[in-house]
Amino acid sequence: GEDVEQSLFLSVREGDSSVINCTYTDSSSTYLYWYKQEPGAGLQLLTYIFSNMDMKQDQRLTVLLNKKDKHLSLRIADTQTGDSAIYFCAEILPELIFGTGTLLAVQP
Amino acid sequence: ETGVTQSPTHLIKTRGQQVTLRCSSQSGHNTVSWYQQALGQGPQFIFQYYREEENGRGNFPPRFSGLQFPNYSSELNVNALELDDSALYLCASSGTQTYGYTFGSGTRLTVV
Numbered sequence: 001g002e003d004v005e006q007s008l009f010l011s012v013r014e015g016d017s018s019v020i021n022c023t024y025t026d027s028s029s030t031y032l033y034w035y036k037q038e039p040g041a042g043l044q045l046l047t048y049i050f051s052n053m054d055m056k057q058d059q060r061l062t063v064l065l066n067k068k069d070k071h072l073s074l075r076i077a078d079t080q081t082g083d084s085a086i087y088f089c090a091e092i093l094p095e096l097i098f099g100t101g102t103l104l105a106v107q108p
Numbered sequence: 109e110t111g112v113t114q115s116p117t118h119l120i121k122t123r124g125q126q127v128t129l130r131c132s133s134q135s136g137h138n139t140v141s142w143y144q145q146a147l148g149q150g151p152q153f154i155f156q157y158y159r160e161e162e163n164g165r166g167n168f169p170p171r172f173s174g175l176q177f178p179n180y181s182s183e184l185n186v187n188a189l190e191l192d193d194s195a196l197y198l199c200a201s202s203g204t205q206t207y208g209y210t211f212g213s214g215t216r217l218t219v220v
Binding site for chain 2 (some may be wrong): 088101
């Protein structure tokens with residue numbers, strides 16, 4: 001079945017790098033996504049990666065994809081307090097299948 | 109370019125009632141999807157509409173139904189509300205030239 005897994009919680013200090021990990025199950029997904037959700041808000045698309053890519057960099061965000069292990073990660077460089085939120089990875093089947101979300105807490 | 113807008117933002121209903129939630133897609137987007145997000149969970153796919161026809165459905169009972177209109181706006185209807193239907197309902201739209209879904213801010217439904 002379809003199941004996307006993430007660790008539940010990550011705490012970092014302001015200025016450090018954050019790495020959020022995700023494992024997915026369907027190797028036929030053409031795109032994989034990272035969404036951010038702030039309290040009481042909808043989902044904001046942060047970035048995506050094509051399944052034929054290993055890495056994508058977008059300003060402070062770096063996405064790494066290991067297709068063999070079905071592992072996706074999101075690295076946020078120079079993490080700021082404004083980055084505190086829940087981060088969801090999602091695969092597309094074509095509907096989006098979301099992980100459980102990782103709560104990122106940034107300590108000043 | 110306007111984003112995805114949903115109404116109402118909050119709603120309280122009684123068990124057994126019916127509810128209609130509304131969504132206006134982002135300009136140029138012809139596909140709309142609905143998701144249910146229970147507290148502390150990731151969003152779960154309910155169904156998707158493309159050109160006014162349902163073209164995908166998740167594991168939700170028939171009392172969850174929807175419509176898409178010619179202007180690509182959409183409605184989610186839920187009949188015979190149950191307490192477990194309490195959740196944030198998210199609408200998302202996408203177009204043929206986009207690689208992701210744009211989400212609205214959601215409707216928070218509370219069933220008492």
